[in-house]
Amino acid sequence: MHEVSLVIGLARQLERICDEHGAQRVTHFELEIGALSNVVPKLLEDAIEVVSAEVDVMRDAEVVVHEVQLELHCRDCGSITHPESFTFGCPACGSTAVRAEKGEELLLRHVELEIDDLQDEDRDGPSMPSG
Amino acid sequence: MSELRQIHLKESLLKANDFVASTMRDRFGSQGSFVVNLLSSPGSGKTTLLEKALPKLQERHSVLVLEGDLETERDAERIRGVGVRALQMTTGGACHLEAHQVQQTWERIADDGPWDFVFIENVGNLVCPASYDLGEHLRTVLLSVPEGEDKPPKYPKAFHSSQQMLITKVDLLEHFDFRVDEVERLAKELRPDIDIHHVSAKTGDGVDAWIESLLSARERLFAAS
Numbered sequence: 001m002h003e004v005s006l007v008i009g010l011a012r013q014l015e016r017i018c019d020e021h022g023a024q025r026v027t028h029f030e031l032e033i034g035a036l037s038n039v040v041p042k043l044l045e046d047a048i049e050v051v052s053a054e055v056d057v058m059r060d061a062e063v064v065v066h067e068v069q070l071e072l073h074c075r076d077c078g079s080i081t082h083p084e085s086f087t088f089g090c091p092a093c094g095s096t097a098v099r100a101e102k103g104e105e106l107l108l109r110h111v112e113l114e115i116d117d118l119q120d121e122d123r124d125g126p127s128m129p130s131g
Numbered sequence: 132m133s134e135l136r137q138i139h140l141k142e143s144l145l146k147a148n149d150f151v152a153s154t155m156r157d158r159f160g161s162q163g164s165f166v167v168n169l170l171s172s173p174g175s176g177k178t179t180l181l182e183k184a185l186p187k188l189q190e191r192h193s194v195l196v197l198e199g200d201l202e203t204e205r206d207a208e209r210i211r212g213v214g215v216r217a218l219q220m221t222t223g224g225a226c227h228l229e230a231h232q233v234q235q236t237w238e239r240i241a242d243d244g245p246w247d248f249v250f251i252e253n254v255g256n257l258v259c260p261a262s263y264d265l266g267e268h269l270r271t272v273l274l275s276v277p278e279g280e281d282k283p284p285k286y287p288k289a290f291h292s293s294q295q296m297l298i299t300k301v302d303l304l305e306h307f308d309f310r311v312d313e314v315e316r317l318a319k320e321l322r323p324d325i326d327i328h329h330v331s332a333k334t335g336d337g338v339d340a341w342i343e344s345l346l347s348a349r350e351r352l353f354a355a356s
Contacts, residue, residue: 002227002259006144013142021136031144038262038288086287087320096323106262108142117132 003039003047006106010048011055013108018057023113028062034070034105036086041065070103148263151230155237155266159249162241164195165349166249168267170289172282173255175275176299176332178206181250183332185215188342192247197236199228199254206252216243227259230266248345257286268352269345271295274318276303280310283317290321295328297341302331 014026033041045065052058072081074090075097081090089096143149159166169177178198185194196217198207201224210217220228220236233251240246251267253260272293274282277300283290290296296318298311311329318325326344330337 002225002262005225005227005229005259009147010144012147013144017138021138023136024133027135036288036291038258085284085320086291088291088323089320096319106144108140108144111138111140113136113138115134115136117134 003043004051006039007044007047007051010108011051011058014058014061014111015055017111018113021113021115023057023115025057025059025114026061026111027114028064028110028112029058029108030064030066030110032066032068032105032107032109034068034103036070036100036103037106039106041067066109068102068105071101072098073101074098145262145264148230151234152264152266155230155234156268158237158241159266159268160352162245163353164244164246164249165269165345165352166251166265166267167269167271167345168251168253168260168265169271169273170253170257170260170293171255171273171275171299172257172278175255175273175278177252177255177273178209179332180273180297180299180330180338181210181215181252182213183335184338184342185210185250186213187338188248188345189215193245195240195244195246195249197233197249197251199232199252201225201254216240222254226254226256227263228253228265229263233265248349257282257289261286261289261292269294269348271297273297273299274314275300276307276309279307280314280317283314283321287321290318290325293322293325295326295344298327298329300331300333301329301336302333 033039048063052061069082074095076095077090077093079090079092083091088098090098171177181196188194194215196210196215198217198219200206200221202221204219207217207219218236218240220232251265270293272289315327328337328341330341
């Protein structure tokens, strides 16, 4: 339900990254979505499709969503486990001193930018797209 | 000619929200305000519990409520009805509050303080609000007896991210097939150290104990800083 809000935020991030690198557009980007991130990957992809049509720098960009499963590290016995359900206990020793090392991600991890190689004679260049 | 450039990064999609939230948490703390973010489904009794608890808390402390709703001032009006200052934040249909909304509202009210306690009543929804840090010091999730036992595994993030859980409307326990032990077990699977209280805004059971837990949480926070 908040996927559209997230993607609008993502669009601002991509615009900022383009600005920083003097890029005209994003051709490809990758996200990491943890099982416990509260985001439904399919809904996120749908929201990206809708939002990117309205945002110059991300229009037609390819997107890859990596789903990340929960990974618990036990502070007592050192086990690393990947429980199917969200149970914050160590399946090996029963300790509740576990930390979610993975599974809460909601990350932009890779962006491919297209940067026009402007020659000196083209100083005015194309104007920067705005969102 | 154009070139393709690869940028590797690990940037949270919630970076902007989290930055504002963290700034606000520092501001709240420096102004002596202990901030509680209340999460629950619609109808779990957040407003009713505040109506019952806050007049007592206000006998010795200054209290402010920030009400988050899709539309209308109804909840803020109910809180004002028991003599507690309340501001409404309408999200215009959005399913959750974000930190910048809290920041904008705080700009309007901070000078009227200091506020010892600020309660943010989030939009009734156990999904989206769980992802947004509002700069609170304590996140409290409410689960009412009529909702049933299985809310924690259905909404894991809400329970995993909360330090405190209130089982509300416990006066209705005799009418529902609701095993308190089972709910507590399910919540602790998601958050082993979650602080659980049983309350009834109708009979007043557990309300004082909840207020005590807030007073000591505030004391711990400001003793530590």
